[in-house]
Amino acid sequence: MKKDLNRIQAGEAPDSAPEGAALVAKDISLVGHVPVTLTALVGSVSITVERLFALRKGEVLEMNESVDEPVTLLLNGKAIARGELVAVDDKLGIRITELA
Amino acid sequence: MPVQRLHWLGNERRRRLTARLATQLGEWLTAWSVDATWLTLADRTSVHAPADDGWRWLRVATGQGALLLGAPRAQLAEVGARLAGAQPHDEFALGDRVGKRALDALLGRWAGAAGTLAEIHPAPPASAFAPRFGAAVYTLRGTGFDGVVLVEHDLCDVLAPPLAAVRAPLATRDVALVEAPVQLQVTLDLGEADLRDVSQLQVGDVLLADAGVDALFHLVHPDARPLADARLYRRGAQLALQVLPSHQAKSKP
Numbered sequence: 001m002k003k004d005l006n007r008i009q010a011g012e013a014p015d016s017a018p019e020g021a022a023l024v025a026k027d028i029s030l031v032g033h034v035p036v037t038l039t040a041l042v043g044s045v046s047i048t049v050e051r052l053f054a055l056r057k058g059e060v061l062e063m064n065e066s067v068d069e070p071v072t073l074l075l076n077g078k079a080i081a082r083g084e085l086v087a088v089d090d091k092l093g094i095r096i097t098e099l100a
Numbered sequence: 101m102p103v104q105r106l107h108w109l110g111n112e113r114r115r116r117l118t119a120r121l122a123t124q125l126g127e128w129l130t131a132w133s134v135d136a137t138w139l140t141l142a143d144r145t146s147v148h149a150p151a152d153d154g155w156r157w158l159r160v161a162t163g164q165g166a167l168l169l170g171a172p173r174a175q176l177a178e179v180g181a182r183l184a185g186a187q188p189h190d191e192f193a194l195g196d197r198v199g200k201r202a203l204d205a206l207l208g209r210w211a212g213a214a215g216t217l218a219e220i221h222p223a224p225p226a227s228a229f230a231p232r233f234g235a236a237v238y239t240l241r242g243t244g245f246d247g248v249v250l251v252e253h254d255l256c257d258v259l260a261p262p263l264a265a266v267r268a269p270l271a272t273r274d275v276a277l278v279e280a281p282v283q284l285q286v287t288l289d290l291g292e293a294d295l296r297d298v299s300q301l302q303v304g305d306v307l308l309a310d311a312g313v314d315a316l317f318h319l320v321h322p323d324a325r326p327l328a329d330a331r332l333y334r335r336g337a338q339l340a341l342q343v344l345p346s347h348q349a350k351s352k353p
Contacts, residue, residue: 032296038307040288042317042332043339050278055328055343063286063339073290073307075298086306092288092315093308096301
């Protein structure tokens with residue numbers, strides 16, 4: 001049986017001001033499963049553009065940090081903690097020493 | 101859209117130009133056996149363009165620029181008569197002929213080279229007198245004469261050239277660019293974690309990476325993709341890297 005088809009069109013959104021309390025409770029468990037990207041920032045290297053473009057495989061660059069400097073834990077690019085690099089069995093890890 | 105360069109004459113150049121023109125005016129007055137104090141040249145940084153009515157403008161143009169003399173028409177006509185000691189507009193037109201030669205000589209002397217003298221009409225625009233376009237403007241005054249001299253900027257550059265300033269030699273862009281410092285970061289991808297786990301982190305916790313102990317670190321610029329991979333070492337008390345080709349850089353377009 002042939003039926004009439006009507007295209008749905010959204011109405012114009014109202015210009016109403018928000019009111020009342022926040023609708024979603026500030027409970028991290030609600031979004032706890034959301035994945036975030038973690039990166040360890042070990043340190044930095046200062047070189048010239050000329051040196052950068054002349055880098056060859058196997059070349060050793062001295063970093064700006066001493067061996068005792070902590071690494072920084074970045075969450076989606078933002079620093080959230082400091083720690084030290086550790087090996088756990090055959091895996092790399094960071095032991096947290098400072099949290100914001 | 102016409103583009104007109106802005107360039108002012110500095111005080112030092114104005115002084116040099118004024119001294120040059122004043123000296124030449126004195127020489128011209130002497131050459132024409134006129135009282136050396138008859139006409140006086142005065143530097144005027146702001147002279148309004150004289151009204152066109154009743155003024156006559158003579159312009160001498162050389163290959164290096166141009167210079168203009170403007171004055172009330174009657175006064176210009178009487179210059180020759182004064183120099184020749186003749187009556188203005190006498191029947192032999194002696195004053196007219198002497199005046200033409202004399203003014204030709206004065207403007208040629210000022211212009212610094214033989215040029216073509218011509219009367220121009222209309223008068224130069226007001227913008228020609230604006231100091232921001234690099235022209236020098238003078239009043240030329242004396243008994244029975246009240247004129248204006250306008251030295252266009254091209255001629256100013258020749259008559260009172262800018263002194264060679266001590267400027268630092270230019271480096272080629274290539275040289276400057278390769279010496280630019282770059283700060284690169286050394287990072288290790290730890291992979292992804294649930295927000296819940298991260299929110300519950302505490303001091304002393306160990307966050308394990310997906311990578312093994314031999315994982316490669318990345319040499320990255322904060323605003324760019326990884327430039328190279330690296331292994332982490334130490335050199336004395338400092339951390340050090342051994343750079344390797346970047347797998348990410350090769351795999352990305």
